Amino acid sequence: xxxxxxxxxxxxxxxxxxxxxxxxDAYGSTIRQLLExxxxxxxxxxxxxxxxxxxxxxxxxxxxxxxxxxxxxxxAKKHFIVTAQGIQALKRSxxxxxxxxxxxxxxxxxxxxxxxxxxxx
Numbered sequence: 001x002x003x004x005x006x007x008x009x010x011x012x013x014x015x016x017x018x019x020x021x022x023x024x025d026a027y028g029s030t031i032r033q034l035l036e037x038x039x040x041x042x043x044x045x046x047x048x049x050x051x052x053x054x055x056x057x058x059x060x061x062x063x064x065x066x067x068x069x070x071x072x073x074x075x076a077k078k079h080f081i082v083t084a085q086g087i088q089a090l091k092r093s094x095x096x097x098x099x100x101x102x103x104x105x106x107x108x109x110x111x112x113x114x115x116x117x118x119x120x121x
Contacts, residue, residue, distance in 0.1 A: 020090075
């Protein structure tokens with residue numbers, strides 16, 4: 001990993017994974033619907049597009065305008081795809097999380113210490 005490369009944030013990962021799952025149908029409202037359905041998280045359109053813009057500036061996604069449709073009042077959908085660099089970032093993040101979770105088993109017997117931290121993994 002290059003020195004300046006950073007891991008993806010949780011929300012960035014969710015968005016990238018949603019785009020991969022949706023494939024050719026990945027645009028604002030379908031991404032929001034998938035996130036709400038699969039992770040039970042309401043996402044504002046502003047938060048979504050702010051993150052999509054940031055991911056595009058990082059080169060992790062690309063967008064293109066679809067055809068304008070009468071159903072949308074003549075407006076076009078903005079479709080998104082994950083770039084090769086975005087796929088690599090997802091793989092890096094998944095591997096890092098897998099490494100951190102290795103040898104950890106959370107169970108009901110883990111009790112927090114008085115400091116609020118948990119022990120007994």
